[in-house]
Amino acid sequence: MQIAFYIAASLSVLSALVVISRRNPMHSALGLALVLVNVAVIFVVLGGHFLAAMQILIYAGAIVVLFVFIVMLLNLPDSALPRERITSTKILSFGLILFLVWKLIQAAGRRVEDLPVLNDPSFGEVERVGELLFTDSVLLFELVSFLLLGAIVGIIALVKRRVA
Amino acid sequence: MDFLIEVIKVFVVAIMLLNMAAILTWVERKESALVQDRVGPNRASIFGMSLIGLLHPVADAIKMIMKEDFVPQHANRFLFKIAPALAVFPVFVVFAVIPFGDVLQIGERVIKLQIADLNVGILYIFALSSLAVYGVIIGGWASNNKYSLLGGMRAASQMISYEVCMGVTLVGLFMIFGTVELDDLVRYQGELIGGWIPKWGILVQPISFFLFLATAMAENKRIPFDLPEGDSEIVAGYHLEYSGFRFGMFFLGEYAEIVVISALVTTLFFGGWQIPYLYGNGFHFPWGAELAIVPWAVSLLQVGSFSIKVLFFCWLLVLTRWTFPRFRYDQVMRMGWKMILPLALANIVVTGIVLLIFN
Missing domain, CATH: 1.20.5 (Single alpha-helices involved in coiled-coils or other helix-helix interfaces)
Incomplete structure (x- = not known):
């Protein structure tokens, strides 16, 4: 199960990079779908089957499909896409990401097995x-x-x- | 040993599904011939034997494998190539949670005739079938063809709309049986109402059955809901640019989905593998008569009962395809959102009230 977690986690990070790095909105949307599916796999590894099913059903299967639908509806040529600029929102979100990374480093010492919910056998049913x-x-x-x-x-x- | 049994189960189910999909292409042709008063396929033969046209699926498969696998010049190569696989994958994995029999006892070992008994049960099916739309959308978009794009968009809007309805139509059933696990659903359908009538889903939730069948047909994208393909309007829609076996995979997925839908309808509304009055050790008729049967024969009967019901619904779905004309796009949308969804919601309310009164 550990291996499954590592595969899903690294795939979700990779596809998240696809989401933010590609200029083509279709590629970004499909990358987002892949992120969500991989997060669902992580939920399965942790025993949250219901959460995983809902994650795929609602996010990957409905919301991202709507994104894709809109992208197809507009079907913009590459020249119509706006140029990337650094805005205040982006600087702010970069700060938030740094905060998140700091929290993750703090949490890295803790083990998943110690979380109280996971010891509940009915968790995720x-x-x-x-x-x-x-x-x-x-x-x-x-x-x-x-x-x-x-x-x-x-x-x-x-x-x-x-x-x- | 346990692992080996699991592997065998997976293989048997996968091979049965593939074969059924292939045979359904033959059923489709013969049935269309029947509907249109023709003879149907009878030419493909080996050593002069045509086996009432049963060799046509084989000839088809060989033809599709041999054909050139063409990728249009301005298509997105990676997405174009991966799309058929994405369309087929969800259809096949969905079958993992469908119970095709109760248990098979060999010596001391009791084998459950279901690949995976998940707690989330039907939600797993909904989740994965909601991913099936990606194959169609990506195929339509990556082809870089206007008709394909239109087909992909139609598929996206149609499948999203009917997915919502599909989930809501079944809520009444879950309220009555109190579970979403398919195995338990089938088991509860073995109970008898008043000692005589089997408590099958269709008897306790008739409206839900018809609504579910309609939404399932829409999800399958076949006539009367074949707008994403719409031969006479958008040529062949999302798979217009596909050739060879990549087209074959879309084709295969469609027929495998017929089997999956039939299996789902059987499991949810027609008692799955249940035969009325048949229990683990034989028949116990309500008028007192009994007929003892050995356990392995019971298992065989149950699997047979499941198969016959599934075949019946496959036949029904194929017949539907050759009976109705195609809906218009706005008609499909209106039916989904303004007719099926309100009816399904009303069904939930009525079921809730009835349950409240009787409990």
Whole structure:
């Protein structure tokens, strides 16, 4: 299982590099799909089968497909793509990445086996996730659903205005 | 030894799936001939034996392997070449969680007739079949052809829309049986309602069955949902530029998907390997009669029952393809979002209310 983790982890880092380094948006989108699939493999290695299935179903199978759909719909030639420039957002995100790296170095000493959730045999099972959603996390769950509802209403409002 | 058994199971399932896909191409031709009052394929022969056209799939395979594997000049070579594999892979791995029998007992050893009994069960199938769209999209985009691109876009929008419906239609079934594991689903369908009627999915969730069948057909991208190919509108859509066995793989994937859909419908709604009143040691009829059968024969009967049901649905799906005309693009979208999805949601609400009243 360790080997599977290392393969999936290095593949996900490699495909993440593809996402940010390629100029062609299609390549980036497909790289993103590959990242998500590899992260799902890492979830499987850790025993979170439900999480892995959801990761692939929703992110790789739906959201990235929509990205790809939009890229195909616009089908921009290479000359129409904007030139890369260094903006304040990019500098800020670079700072955040440095912070993340620092956190990772801090966490490197800890072992996965020591994490409390992983010693729970029902971890990652469908029943357990469902139970958590309706007990401990019910407030968060409802809040997220409000957020999504807001997003949907926002999209409809935007589209309606365009049509009118 | 355990490992060896697992490997054998994987091989048997994979080979059966491949063979079924090949035979289905023959079924398709013969059935279309039947529908159109023709004789159908009867020419390919070895030493004068044509075996009612059964050699045509073999001739087809040889033809596709021998043909030139052509890549258009401005296509993205890597993605163009990898796309057919991406289209076929999800279809084949999905079969891993489908139980094709209960258990087979050889001596002391009990072999489960299912490759992988995952806790996430059907979610695994949804997850992987959601990846099937990539092969089609990438194939359509990498070909660098306008028709292919249109086909790929149609496939993306159609498959995303129907994936949502597909998941929602089955929720009612999971509410009744209380599990998403396919093995348990089949086991619960062996129970009897009132001691007489088998508790098959179609009896407890009839609406869900019809909606699921419709969405599964749409996912399969065949007539009446073959907009991504749409021969008369966009030539051949996403696989327009493909030739040789790369085209063959798209072709194979389509037929393997028919088998997978049939197996899924059987497992979810028609009791999988269950035969009514057949238990591990023989038949126990509700009117009191009993018929003892040795365990290995029971296993054989169960696998046979599963196969017959799957074959029936393969036949039904092929018949559908030769019966209906193609939908228009907006009709497919309207049906998915404005008819099937609300009906499926209503089905969940009604199921919930009924469960609340009876429990």
